Amino acid sequence: MEVQIISRKLITPSSPTPPHLQNLKISSLDQLAPYVYVPAIFYYAANGEEYDVKNAEKSLQMQNSLSEILALYYPFAGRCAKDDPFIECNDKGAEFFEAQVNGSLSQLFGDRELETNLKSHLAPHYFDPSNSSPLAVQFNMFECGGIAIGISLTHKIADAFTVFTFINAWTTASRFGVDQVPCPSFELASIFPPRAASRVENIVTIKAVTNNIVTKMFVFDGVAISKLKEATNFSASGSHQSLNYQVTRVKVVIALIWRCLMRLSQARHGCMRPSLMKVPVNLRGKIPQPIPENSCGNLISWAVAQFKPGDESEVKLHELVSRINSGIENAFSNYSKATGDDDLFFLVMDGFRKVSKALIENEVDVYMFGCWCRFPMYEADFGWGKPTLVCGGNSQVPR
Structure with missing residues (x-):
């Protein structure tokens, strides 16, 4: 075609x-x-x-x-x-x-x-x-x-x-x-x-290395996502934990993919490697500065969740969902305390810097997700x- x-x-x-x-x-x-x-x-x-x-x-x-x-x-x-x-x-x-x-x-x-x-x-x-x-x-x-x-x-x-x-x-x-x-x-x-x-x-x-880019599509229908959410809640209850937040479709799908990527990295390197999961967050309505309605431009940052070797027992779906949820909540909490444009700018820049450092040193796997839901x-x-x-x-x- x-x-x-x-x-x-x-x-x-x-x-x-x-x-x-x-x-x-x-x-x-x-x-x-x-x-x-x-x-x-x-x-x-x-x-x-x-x-x-x-x-x-x-x-x-x-x-x-x-x-x-x-x-x-x-x-x-x-x-x-x-x-x-x-x-x-x-x-x-x-x-x-x-x-x-x-x-x-x-x-x-x-x-x-x-x-x-x-x-x-x-x-x-x-x-x-x-x-x-x-x-x-x-x-x-x-x-x-x-x-x-x-x-x-x-x-x-x-x-x-x-x-x-x-x-x-x-x-x-x-x-x-x-x-x-x-x-x-x-x-x-x-x-x-x-x-x-x-x-x-x-x-x-960022350099365009097109010969190393592979794109795949995986389709999760509503029934499959519902089962993932049920499995997450069941896994948490089996570990005698209670989830005090909502397990959303986005968090559970990201957690599943993140878990699969960590296992692939383990198979490739022969050991479990530390990893970062980052997902963009919209700062509109989450920061103290009054933002005009329909503001155009970039007003986003990253929420980050981490996994370190030694946490192998926590490579379970509900644990990763919990880490993702905490990363998002921590990001919004930090940005809500920004008292001015300097604070917000350096918070966002610091997030970019940490991820950039991980990418350059190549000692941590970095997985970047996006979401267009809603x-x-x-x-x-x-x-x-x-x-x-x-x-x-x-x-x-x-x-």
Whole structure:
């Protein structure tokens, strides 16, 4: 199954960005974020017979509504100033690709390995963040009439909350008009001012080593997750422990995968190694600083759980769930005590530094998880129905 790009254009805002907004400072937390494009792919089944015409109309509708929403989300039509803490909101535009896929959605969904391998071709690829649009969209048309919409947005100015807030705003504009969209806020830099380059450490250097990346998909249905939660509670009761927190689906699935990875590491190295599990946490509503509603940018940090050799008896599901829960609670507790932007910045930077040290020294296994649960992914209705499947693509790192 091949994906062929058939058109490429820049979509500019429907109205020019005012001069006083054309140089947007990014926050100190944005400065810590990597230049990584993180894609999301939305799949829509065919819903009409004349799908060639319908899909052309859908593409045009998306382009028009994107132009309108970019007037509100104007930084996404600008360019990142690579060595300076600001976005040039110059209205150069977001990239919009159209692509033809020689296959059907049923073929794709029937072959998990094919779907996994094809994901990297259903969203745009970028390599130079200083010359590329922060936002790129790829409208993929399948022979069956189904479509897949790949949306890539740079992590440098957007966390997951920002990404899905933008997509929700775009779909609202597509269906009802941009007048029905709440105005976003790009004021985080006024609360967390950018730092001088000398004060922002180059904490993590990410290199694209594509030949060492393997992507797999594992599906846990509702019944399987319920059984995992039951097993966790049963294991805890068998150890004469009572869990004073809720065992959520996210925590129990992460714990299971973490446990499997630790066992794989043990088989590879011949001994149990220390490991870190890190998961992003949204700081909105968790810190004392008042944050404007619909604040766009990076306002996340990491919750960390640890495992050390000698704890082999605790490599049980309920023990790992407990560690994950404690890591998240400790993170929120620490950030809730941050009295100002300095405190918050150094707390976040310290978390990055510790993980970076573990990665560089290679004496600790580091497992990084992400979670898109509770985001309104399946509400992304541009006017032709909600998606049948939403998934992340392969994160793209500039070369």
